[in-house]
Amino acid sequence: MAAVTMLEAIRQAMFEEMDRDPAVVALGEDIGVYGGAFKVTEGLLARFGPERVIDAPIAETAIVGAAVGMSYLGLRPIAEMQFIDFIACCFNQVTNFVAKSHYRWGAPVPMVLRGPSGGGVHGGPFHSANPEMYFVHTPGLKVVYPSTPHDAKGLLKSAIRDNNPVLFFEHKFLYRRIKEELPAGEYTVPLGKAVVRREGTDLTILSYAAMMHTSLEAAAALAKEGIEAEVIDLRTLLPLDRETILASVKKTNKLLIVHEDTRTGGIAGEIAAVVCEGAFEDLDGPITRVTALDTPTPYSPPLEEHFLPNAAKVVAAARKLAKY
Amino acid sequence: MTSALTREQHLDLYYFMQLNRQLEDRMVRLFRQNKIVGGLYSSLGQEAIPVGTAYALEPRDWLAPMIRNIGALLVKGFKPRDIFTQHMAKYTSPTLGKDGTSHFGDLKVRHTVSPISMLGDLIPVMTGVAMAGRYLGQNIVALTWIGDGGSSTGAFHEGLNLAAQQRASLVLVLENNQWAYSTPVARQVPLKNLADRARAYGISSKIVDGNDVLAVYSASKDAVAECRAGRGPVLIEVKTMRMKGHAQHDPAEYVPKEMFDYWKARDPIALYEKYLTENKIWDAKTKSEIDARIERELDEDQKFAEESPLPPPELAEQGVYCENGCHTIAADWRRPKQEVMPPKSSIEAVWKVDTFGAMDEAAAEIRQSAASGGNGAKTLAKPVAKANSKAPAKIPAKANGEKSAAPRVPFGRGPKGKTSPREPQGRQGRS
Numbered sequence: 201m202a203a204v205t206m207l208e209a210i211r212q213a214m215f216e217e218m219d220r221d222p223a224v225v226a227l228g229e230d231i232g233v234y235g236g237a238f239k240v241t242e243g244l245l246a247r248f249g250p251e252r253v254i255d256a257p258i259a260e261t262a263i264v265g266a267a268v269g270m271s272y273l274g275l276r277p278i279a280e281m282q283f284i285d286f287i288a289c290c291f292n293q294v295t296n297f298v299a300k301s302h303y304r305w306g307a308p309v310p311m312v313l314r315g316p317s318g319g320g321v322h323g324g325p326f327h328s329a330n331p332e333m334y335f336v337h338t339p340g341l342k343v344v345y346p347s348t349p350h351d352a353k354g355l356l357k358s359a360i361r362d363n364n365p366v367l368f369f370e371h372k373f374l375y376r377r378i379k380e381e382l383p384a385g386e387y388t389v390p391l392g393k394a395v396v397r398r399e400g401t402d403l404t405i406l407s408y409a410a411m412m413h414t415s416l417e418a419a420a421a422l423a424k425e426g427i428e429a430e431v432i433d434l435r436t437l438l439p440l441d442r443e444t445i446l447a448s449v450k451k452t453n454k455l456l457i458v459h460e461d462t463r464t465g466g467i468a469g470e471i472a473a474v475v476c477e478g479a480f481e482d483l484d485g486p487i488t489r490v491t492a493l494d495t496p497t498p499y500s501p502p503l504e505e506h507f508l509p510n511a512a513k514v515v516a517a518a519r520k521l522a523k524y
Numbered sequence: 525m526t527s528a529l530t531r532e533q534h535l536d537l538y539y540f541m542q543l544n545r546q547l548e549d550r551m552v553r554l555f556r557q558n559k560i561v562g563g564l565y566s567s568l569g570q571e572a573i574p575v576g577t578a579y580a581l582e583p584r585d586w587l588a589p590m591i592r593n594i595g596a597l598l599v600k601g602f603k604p605r606d607i608f609t610q611h612m613a614k615y616t617s618p619t620l621g622k623d624g625t626s627h628f629g630d631l632k633v634r635h636t637v638s639p640i641s642m643l644g645d646l647i648p649v650m651t652g653v654a655m656a657g658r659y660l661g662q663n664i665v666a667l668t669w670i671g672d673g674g675s676s677t678g679a680f681h682e683g684l685n686l687a688a689q690q691r692a693s694l695v696l697v698l699e700n701n702q703w704a705y706s707t708p709v710a711r712q713v714p715l716k717n718l719a720d721r722a723r724a725y726g727i728s729s730k731i732v733d734g735n736d737v738l739a740v741y742s743a744s745k746d747a748v749a750e751c752r753a754g755r756g757p758v759l760i761e762v763k764t765m766r767m768k769g770h771a772q773h774d775p776a777e778y779v780p781k782e783m784f785d786y787w788k789a790r791d792p793i794a795l796y797e798k799y800l801t802e803n804k805i806w807d808a809k810t811k812s813e814i815d816a817r818i819e820r821e822l823d824e825d826q827k828f829a830e831e832s833p834l835p836p837p838e839l840a841e842q843g844v845y846c847e848n849g850c851h852t853i854a855a856d857w858r859r860p861k862q863e864v865m866p867p868k869s870s871i872e873a874v875w876k877v878d879t880f881g882a883m884d885e886a887a888a889e890i891r892q893s894a895a896s897g898g899n900g901a902k903t904l905a906k907p908v909a910k911a912n913s914k915a916p917a918k919i920p921a922k923a924n925g926e927k928s929a930a931p932r933v934p935f936g937r938g939p940k941g942k943t944s945p946r947e948p949q950g951r952q953g954r955s
Contacts, residue, residue: 269652
């Protein structure tokens with residue numbers, strides 16, 4: 201099979217799940233006739249019709265609310281945020297209605313809320329967000345943020361079949377930049393499992409989404425200097441795969457966390473606590489992080505490039521850590 | 525209209541209203557004895573609304589109560605013990621003590637969605653319920669309530685607009701009890717009748733005396749029928765008065781005394797008792813039998829609640845996620861699934877836009893020209909469904925990689941065959 205982009209892999213997951221199960225429906229802004237702002241849902245309406253592919257008004261609270269109501273009757277709606285930044289418009293529905301439903305009164309909400317996320321495309325302060333940590337901090341949700349076409353397809357399928365609400369972040373920088381051959385047959389990737397992308401012995405680099413590729417690039421550069429970094433792709437941020445993280449730290453004794461989210465309150469802080477609780481005595485150096493700055497995402501290219509982590513910043517941090 | 529009600533049904537309405545009132549009366553006493561661990565809200569003087577509206581529903585229909593709609597839960601089949609135990613945070617409550625008040629529901633049997641405290645959010649949720657019901661062929665109606673205060677929220681607007689656009693079978697009961705906490709309705713909304721809001725959504729509405737249970741029932745019955753026939757949603761404004769403060773802690777001293785006096789003379793239960801007597805639907809004996817039954821049931825359920833244990837502390841850790849098969853999720857299909865699966869579901873995905881958005885006069889000409897074989901636009905904007913002559917391939921178009929390799933796709937402008945590759949560093953078109 202030919203290699204496919206991440207965007208195409210996501211599209212395939214939706215097509216296949218809607219083909220498999222008539223309870224799967226999709227709703228969002230411009231997802232039907234237009235095929236979505238990024239064309240992720242292109243062709244869905246033609247194949248599945250307007251009852252299953254619903255062009256919604258610009259009303260994120262209504263979109264998520266309607267998805268909740270549908271899920272209460274046993275449907276499995278996939279709601280799209282045209283840009284994940286706009287999830288702020290329905291924060292109440294997501295954190296109060298959706299996330300607490302099962303805990304409060306035993307009503308599962310089997311919905312997926314997906315959308316293009318992340319920076320690096322000069323989207324500016326309102327089209328570049330990485331808002332995952334608002335939701336990682338919300339019990340009741342699951343949060344997925346894949347980095348490869350293979351994982352995006354397999355994880356989205358798992359998310360659609362999951363009985364819990366899953367927030368599925370799609371890094372728009374990766375949509376068309378990476379391609380991968382996918383298995384010919386049916387497959388899923390389990391939620392809640394990290395994966396080792398590169399074996400190494402000198403330090404562990406933990407990352408996800410676009411920064412996973414940055415971390416691999418940095419690891420390749422470090423290898424030329426004789427530093428062998430192990431690179432782990434978290435894939436799911438909630439629930440966090442503590443076992444894989446701790447096992448790697450126990451092996452390499454040094455941990456560098458790289459994320460595109462801003463620094464304060466980013467997942468690096470949480471992982472640092474997990475490692476201190478579970479592998480403190482295995483550490484030979486300070487837990488280190490490379491993150492975006494604590495600012496909104498700026499628009500102009502030199503500003504955004506300064507704001508974002510990159511391979512050079514990761515290499516510099518890794519070199520320093522490796523010296524311990 | 526009301527003559528369609530049998531004697532039994534007339535007595536039912538009384539039973540549920542009085543049960544609602546006596547149940548809440550007992551809870552006030554429990555509150556004062558510190559046996560209710562959280563807040564207590566009163567629907568005193570508003571009982572005709574939850575009872576009259578919910579009574580118009582069939583068992584297959586869905587509702588989502590607000591805080592002053594305990595009567596609707598009773599009509600839907602929940603028991604006083606559910607309300608007592610919820611307020612007393614007992615392990616035997618429907619939420620096992622995880623939430624209080626009327627914040628509980630039942631997806632499978634009573635088709636009741638639990639509210640959250642944030643106002644307005646139930647409207648899009650119940651719209652989704654109605655949409656799913658239609659999709660599954662269930663022919664259900666979804667009903668929920670909103671207050672005069674809650675009608676100012678964004679969720680109210682977003683939800684009602686979506687419901688209107690979808691022609692969802694949603695009955696929205698706008699319970700105008702004159703006060704949003706301490707603020708009178710005139711200070712919140714510059715409208716005499718909140719039902720006027722319906723016009724902005726292109727849906728029908730009516731205004732009803734919320735203290736007349738038969739009027740409430742009748743209007744609700746009509747609204748449910750309209751929705752069932754596919755002519756929803758419907759907004760019903762019921763005018764009433766909140767006869768207590770926002771909650772137990774609030775003595776409502778901000779309400780003019782004369783206003784209380786005015787509405788006290790219009791107490792819904794007293795009015796209905798008078799109606800039943802004047803129309804010889806009951807006699808003193810029947811009333812005392814019903815009242816005795818209510819006392820008996822409440823005695824029993826209150827005792828049950830008071831004797832129930834509080835939950836074990838460790839329960840706090842459980843149930844965040846639906847896992848290990850704790851729920852089976854299966855839609856109740858009442859239509860052939862094939863109807864929503866390809867090839868039957870497939871359509872030509874294009875918009876047709878009637879009259880192009882032209883002003884009225886020009887629109888008439890466009891219509892005329894269309895009728896005489898012009899552009900053929902006859903439907904309102906919606907994807908055109910037509911017999912499936914050529915179902916799209918399973919994964920149409922770019923399944924095997926994209927021809928137009930697009931190294932750089934700025935947000936919102938996907939490859940249209942001619943995606944502009946990244947030109948001089950960092951340059952891109954402006955939207």
